[in-house]
Amino acid sequence: MPTHYSDLTSTGSGYGSEKPPSTFGFSESTFTYEELAMATNGFSNQNLLGQGGFGYVHKGILPNGKVVAIKQLKVGSGQGEREFQAEVEVINRVHHRHLVSLVGYCISGAQRLLVYEFVSNSTLEFHLHGKGRPTMAWPMRMKIALGSAKGLAYLHEDCHPKIIHRDIKAANILIDENFEAKVADFGLAKLALDTDTHVSTRVMGTFGYLAPEYASSGKLSDKSDVFSFGVVLLELITGHQPIDKTHSFTDDSMVEWARPLLAQALEKGKFDGLVDARLQNDYNTSEMACMIACAAACVRHSGRRRPKMSQVVRALEGNLSPDELNEGVIPGHSMIYSSSESTQYSTQEYKQDMMKFRKLALESQELDQGISETSGPSSDFGQNQSASSGEGQQSGQTTQDIEQGRTNKDIFGKSS
Incomplete structure (x- = not known):
């Protein structure tokens, strides 16, 4: 150590x-x-x-x-x-x-x-959601998904003790000039002994990306990161942000909105309503099906039923079939478990818990510094690119903000 x-x-x-x-x-x-x-x-x-x-x-x-x-x-x-x-x-x-x-x-x-x-080409959040940005082509999305998956798999499975990042999100995936992904910002990371099934800790991370068992109990594991990565995959697939007041999942999470569409896509091969319309059907169908399968597996309510990141890497590379990734779980129909995963609770209860959690955090922010919810690209290391021209969209507020009294402000100005 x-x-x-x-x-x-x-x-x-x-x-x-x-x-x-x-x-x-x-x-x-x-x-x-x-x-x-x-x-x-x-x-x-x-x-x-x-x-x-x-x-x-x-x-x-x-x-x-x-x-x-x-x-x-x-x-x-x-x-x-x-x-x-x-x-x-x-x-x-x-x-x-x-x-x-x-x-x-x-x-x-x-x-x-x-x-x-210094990583010169800003963040995944900027390229996917920045105002006025050209549509990110499918090969770039696939390349970034695979690269960031490899980085996360290394943290979980090749480091001893394993490293749980705890704040995987599009704003913390930096892009270089060759559109290679680099996972950044280890300020919330935790070292976990291999013998630990989870680490009990204060809940910190970003709204919209938090795994349900972690948000409700503070019980953290590598599968918490897997859930967050599944949300990133959903962003790459749908083009939506986890918290997006312009979309229909204003009050519910993007994950809950996507669940039935993921099931439909995997069972019937129908991608309508799920895939980013800006792609105009210009994507590799088998690769899209693969990424959808990975996203569906990663965002399962039950942490123990989520895949390891090495499995996600193999699936994105085309070396693991969706059936192997699902391990008998019907896509879109995994059960919801409590933090101990010994008892079931309803989807509505889960939604209520998350809404209470979010309300508590936002109230704490207001008490600290009267913070608003408006935010923009929020990586520590991305290149200045957008604030001066009004670019940048809303990104999820972080629960670390409760203690820090901070927002993810528009921090990208003109490059010097």
């Missing part, structure tokens, strides 16, 4: 860089605060990529010409301290082409900064 964050805490002052203990195992570069200030032109607003309760993310250029995203912890932010600890503990474990990589760090007095690779 990595050294705890308390071991990284410095009592020093000034702008020099302080190195964590060698037991932490960092192989990345250390930077001074002055070096990172110079790289970002004094952390100027022109280089601002994103902001949240934790602090700010700026675009920077290192002396060797490497472009980076620099995440700066807001001094005195308790939630930011926890997110910084989680990212530091997790990111040193992960090395995968479909995960955003750490370049280095800076610990200087009260300052805490992480330096990441």
Whole structure:
């Protein structure tokens, strides 16, 4: 296990860089605060990529010409301290082409900064939902689904202990210039021992993406991430956002709206009403059927009946049939279970629980800072692209906002 964050805490002052203990195992570069200030032109607003309760993310250029995203912890932010600890503990474990990589760090007095690779082509949320954006072609959607699935499978099955991301969403899937996906933002991630079936924790994540058993009880497992990924697949299939007041599922989740359409698509091969109309039927039918099967399996109410991410990868690659993925479960007809999965409860009860949960979180936000629900592209590391022109759509509010008092604001301006 990595050294705890308390071991990284410095009592020093000034702008020099302080190195964590060698037991932490960092192989990345250390930077001074002055070096990172110079790289970002004094952390100027022109280089601002994103902001949240934790602090700010700026675009920077290192002396060797490497472009980076620099995440700066807001001094005195308790939630930011926890997110910084989680990212530091997790990111040193992960090395995968479909995960955003750490370049280095800076610990200087009260300052805490992480330096990441810069991913130049914004987020999946921006490309799918940004106002005025061209329709994302089907091959791009398929490529992004497979890449992000591989990144998530690596976290769950190739890391020891496994890593539960806890905030999988379209805004946290970054896109590079070749439209390869990179999963980002490990600020809410949890390390889970292989012997643990679940971890009881405070509920944090993003509305519209939360697995029902996690939202209702705080019992977290890798299958919670699988559910969230299923919602992302539904976004790729339908072109809708999980919370979209312009659509018919204003009060109910996109998942509940999609369930009967998923069943119809898989049983009868009818995609009408489910597939994004903007595609104008320009997609590979077998690939679409495969992604629909994956989405239906991932968003099952019962966590233990959801597939592993490695199975999802194999299915998206065409190496696992829908029948194998379903494992005898009739699509669209999986049972709803309570958090212990020992008793059934009704769909209506589930909807009521989620509505109460959402109401509580929004009330907490209003008490904190009078926050509105309007939000836009919300990744920490996406390139500035849309705020200045009014682009960006509403994205789900996060339950981490309850403690942070933050919204996912329009953070994409003109590229510098």
